[in-house]
Amino acid sequence: MDWLFKFPQIDPDSLLAVKRLTDGSLRALTRNYGDAIENFFYPLQQVLIFFEDVMTGAPWPLVILVLAVIAWFAAHRWSVVSAVAGTLIAIGLIGLWNDAMKTISLVFTATIFSIAIGIPLGILMNRYKRVGRVMQSVLDVMQTMPPFVYLIPVVMLLGIGRVPGFIAVVIYAIPPIIRLTDLGIRLVDKEVLEAADAYGCSRSQKLWKVQIPLAMPTIMAGINQTIMMALGMVVIASMIGVQGLGLNVLQAIANQYFTQGIFNGFAIVGIAIIFDRISQAYGDRLQKHRGATHD
Amino acid sequence: MTKSDTTIEIRDLYKIFGATPAKFVGAVKSGMSKAELGKDHGHILGLNNINISMPAGKIQVVMGLSGSGKSTLIRHINRLIEPTSGSIMIDGRNILEMPPLELRDFRRQHTAMVFQRFALLPHRTVIDNVTFGLEIRGVEKAKARESGMRWIERVGLQGFENRYPSELSGGMQQRVGLARALSNDASILLMDEAYSALDPLIRTDMQSMLLDLQAELKKTIVFITHDLDEALRLGDKIVILRDGSIIQQGNSQDILLNPADDYIQRFIKDVNRGRFLKVEAVMEALPATGLGSLPSVKSGTTLEVAAKELTASPHDSAIVADAAGKPLGLISLRQITAALSSAVEASAP
Ligand SMILES: Nc1ncnc2c1ncn2[C@@H]1O[C@H](COP(=O)(O)OP(=O)(O)OP(=O)(O)O)[C@@H](O)[C@H]1O
Ligand SMILES: [Mg+2]
Numbered sequence: 001m002d003w004l005f006k007f008p009q010i011d012p013d014s015l016l017a018v019k020r021l022t023d024g025s026l027r028a029l030t031r032n033y034g035d036a037i038e039n040f041f042y043p044l045q046q047v048l049i050f051f052e053d054v055m056t057g058a059p060w061p062l063v064i065l066v067l068a069v070i071a072w073f074a075a076h077r078w079s080v081v082s083a084v085a086g087t088l089i090a091i092g093l094i095g096l097w098n099d100a101m102k103t104i105s106l107v108f109t110a111t112i113f114s115i116a117i118g119i120p121l122g123i124l125m126n127r128y129k130r131v132g133r134v135m136q137s138v139l140d141v142m143q144t145m146p147p148f149v150y151l152i153p154v155v156m157l158l159g160i161g162r163v164p165g166f167i168a169v170v171i172y173a174i175p176p177i178i179r180l181t182d183l184g185i186r187l188v189d190k191e192v193l194e195a196a197d198a199y200g201c202s203r204s205q206k207l208w209k210v211q212i213p214l215a216m217p218t219i220m221a222g223i224n225q226t227i228m229m230a231l232g233m234v235v236i237a238s239m240i241g242v243q244g245l246g247l248n249v250l251q252a253i254a255n256q257y258f259t260q261g262i263f264n265g266f267a268i269v270g271i272a273i274i275f276d277r278i279s280q281a282y283g284d285r286l287q288k289h290r291g292a293t294h295d
Numbered sequence: 296m297t298k299s300d301t302t303i304e305i306r307d308l309y310k311i312f313g314a315t316p317a318k319f320v321g322a323v324k325s326g327m328s329k330a331e332l333g334k335d336h337g338h339i340l341g342l343n344n345i346n347i348s349m350p351a352g353k354i355q356v357v358m359g360l361s362g363s364g365k366s367t368l369i370r371h372i373n374r375l376i377e378p379t380s381g382s383i384m385i386d387g388r389n390i391l392e393m394p395p396l397e398l399r400d401f402r403r404q405h406t407a408m409v410f411q412r413f414a415l416l417p418h419r420t421v422i423d424n425v426t427f428g429l430e431i432r433g434v435e436k437a438k439a440r441e442s443g444m445r446w447i448e449r450v451g452l453q454g455f456e457n458r459y460p461s462e463l464s465g466g467m468q469q470r471v472g473l474a475r476a477l478s479n480d481a482s483i484l485l486m487d488e489a490y491s492a493l494d495p496l497i498r499t500d501m502q503s504m505l506l507d508l509q510a511e512l513k514k515t516i517v518f519i520t521h522d523l524d525e526a527l528r529l530g531d532k533i534v535i536l537r538d539g540s541i542i543q544q545g546n547s548q549d550i551l552l553n554p555a556d557d558y559i560q561r562f563i564k565d566v567n568r569g570r571f572l573k574v575e576a577v578m579e580a581l582p583a584t585g586l587g588s589l590p591s592v593k594s595g596t597t598l599e600v601a602a603k604e605l606t607a608s609p610h611d612s613a614i615v616a617d618a619a620g621k622p623l624g625l626i627s628l629r630q631i632t633a634a635l636s637s638a639v640e641a642s643a644p
Contacts, residue, residue: 189414191410191414194375194410198406199402199407199427200403200432205431209427209430213416213418
């Protein structure tokens, strides 16, 4: 009866062999192609450094002004503009300006990158049903896999620093934009699509003149979620060398500095509010003529 | 604008919905019914042996109850739906065999469509919706706008060109739909229950507008409806479908006076016959002599109007004359009453 209480697992030696083989080959890969991989990501690293330099190097009044102007163009509402400016000033007052700029620049670049990759992937997913099914499972795994697990190969291949942190953030944040692009295109009214066909649209005309514009509110919701996920990842990313507010939180945890944790936590919340208000308000404005809201 | 000389010749058209339509087309051709195909084989018979010659520059109405295959039929004309077998000849070309690029071009140049639920683009203003077809064809923006504005005015929407569809009522949205179709300057206009979503009064307005426009444009129009009044009012020719098959074809007089079967009989039972029947359809031959001082009515006059005129005059018959005044026949109050009272009596010789 012993076998009932002890699960008949695969022979430990074989398991060990599998583990050795996988880890070994990953290590070999790093050893042999480490430089190539690093070179490959070098331009990305330069871009990240550039944005960070711009954000931390610019005079603070200019940064506030630019973000306020962006808020105005996205929302056309003074309440949003003042919320954005107020939050930035509060962050500066508690001495977190520089770290906040680093975090904003990381989240911003990660979002841009996620959009640039995620929207085309969402379109592909929608157009080719088989690709879509495969991608669906990949996304499911990406969204449920604990981030620490995929940090391991990323760190093994790229070490510690901005680039691996950035990649981890993108992996974590990209699924919503892909899914919601696909969903948005799927939800486009069938009769409107029929009209596009009846008037002789080519595939790309249909995509750019009908499907994408009509899916835009849903895509905006995806962008909003992507931003929020990216922000949620900054603390974990700081474990592999990303600087900014996340790192402060990490130190606060390690040293039990409660106030430092709270301040940095609120600064992250503040940045979340800034991004959220701007992207929401822009999405709402897109919605305006679609009968969903009237003002 | 000149009269469209585009005819649409539909020949032996079959459409079967399902996984393997080709397997059943033979059986359907040799008489398998819609019910049998559905119950025993899980396929839906959409269209069954359709043959129609749609006249150039006229309004061809296709009528039938829900599910009779009207939308399926009209979507074959611009091939939004792929046929199972058959042909549709337009300007000497079989639409159903066109390669994709040619088909796209055909849709851009020769057809325009109006939809039941309007199918406007919500993110575009009225003018940008109206010029959509032109934009797709690559017409220069200024030129498209100019032509778009003309049609917006023509359908009575001037001043609304910069509004969004969601700001307009249903009737106005469908005017946008119509303007979008007309600005495409296509010879064929396809209208799938274009007015079914509108209130009765607006609907009558839109019908009048279509008739006015058609008097001038003379396009080849295919108009789908499930409403007999609408069919009789608009249709130069009417086709009645049931379960994917044609039950009867003809003009309004044929349908009212010689309904092919009980199905159509039930359809026409409640219609106001006086408003649609014309005097020449029920008149009798001219007697050799003795016309004397009888009043005359023009051919094309409805029975309703003729009855009113006769009741007001001292005579109880009148001469039916054509536009040039040439006598064609004789119509009496008794005949009018008989024709109005029931389809059965009227169809008797
Ligand atoms: N894509 C499809 N797949 C399967 N069956 C279909 C499809 N499209 C239509 N049908 C079937 O074909 C028949 C005719 O449908 P169609 O839409 O042409 O009717 P209709 O006369 O336009 O009706 P309505 O007045 O409701 O619009 C119906 O039995 C319908 O269920
Ligand atoms: Mg229909």
